[in-house]
Amino acid sequence: MAPTEDKPKFSYRASPQLSANQMAEYLSPSTSSTRRTGIIRDARFPKKSIVAQYGMGREGLVNFLGDGTRSYGHLADAVVALEKREAKPGASTWMKRDSRGSIEAIEAFQRHYNKLGFSKLDCRPVHGRQPLLDLWPTRISVSLDFTIHRQPVGGKKAVGGAVLLFSKGETSTNARLERSKIIAGLLHTYAGRFLECMGDADPTLCFAVDVFGGIAHKPPGSFVKKLRNVADACDEIAARWRTVRPPSGYDGPEPD
Template sequence: MGITEKRYGYRANPQLSAAQIAAYLLASPTRRKSIIRDARFPKRSIVAQYSKAREGLVSFLGDGTRSLHHLVDTTDYLEKRGNRADASDWLKRDSRMSIEAVAAFQRAYNKLGFRLLDCRETPARLPALDEWAAKISVDIDVTIHVPTETGKDRIGAAILLFSRGESSEAKRIEQSKTIASLIFRFCNRFMLDRGDPDKKLCLAVDVFTGSSQGPQGQRKLDHIRDACEEIAARWDTINPPEDYDGPSPG
């Protein structure tokens, strides 16, 4: 008899993604509780949403020639995947929306300014920001490098955002600014050996709207710090979902 795949994981210590922190800052009290629950008891997923679209766009940006075959091949793969006879409704929907994401990015490519930037793919594992009460995973997609006359690059990084769940343009922009601020902080913590971090090169890219946002100042980091303290204080009080099947919370 095979082993049934668990639906949930468990984090003993407070840790969220950059996207979760960005959502938390703008959320209602009820929604904040849900975000902490999702972070403490993360759902396991065999296939992450938009993973193939992200993979294709990162390959495109990391290719110095910016060959369009990365985008064409990704779209072809997604079309075939979505049309498979055994494709689930989830797979069909993800394939369709991922194709839309690739097309949206291609339309906005010149406007986003990536054409003149040297982008490089990142290692599979990245350290988490650990200076606050809760750790924050900043899963950057590419690092950005601009040479200077001094021989030391200006550096930054970008995260591609695919969420279509937030309909408010103002909230989408604010969340992107939070994520960009975390990217800049990440560069200052972990990339100083590669060059001098530049705010202008730290980008949260909203793929579907074809726009990007840069980081804000110290006040934004203060808000993030306060949110981390609140999350850490509530972490152990948050109960698992009703269908939780992961390890027993300690």
């Protein structure tokens, strides 16, 4: 087996594909044309070595919400594990920072829990690989953290889902708000595309959760119009995909 340092640091994606977060940033009016090119570059030539931040914090929150008893023991156990990880001899600066940030995220969520409105919702963790939203030339990965279910009395089941967003620096900005609503709209679109076997897709059950800000954003009422903007952006990204060159230091496969 080749040493880790000899392995390529980049991979290559032949077909246009963005994450919901990347698409939301691409569509933001505050995003410059240079940054939009950078978003396409990051998606076409993704780094292999990126470790997801707040991973253990996310896991603790999903375990808590997915437990019908909503035992705070899940959150307490996650905090204890993170404190041990933070204090571990030889822990890197990144690991210490990520552990502390995850603890703060869990504490923020617990403070805002009642306001967020999840106490009466049926939340279920998502397992396995999730399909890509494939309605446009550029596919979008939504990556739900959990699905949300409701059984109205005498009515048909309703379904939605949520993504937990961890960002401390800009929770109150207009750009952050706009991006969160776009993500929530993509969640609703995803539910209508892939979760209808569980019930009718319900926009009131689709949330982009600003963990630090304590806000669960729903799709805006005008999202049908914004969905046209998503479609236009997907066309534009697909047209530009092969024209965007690799980043400096690229060592992945030769692009088409």
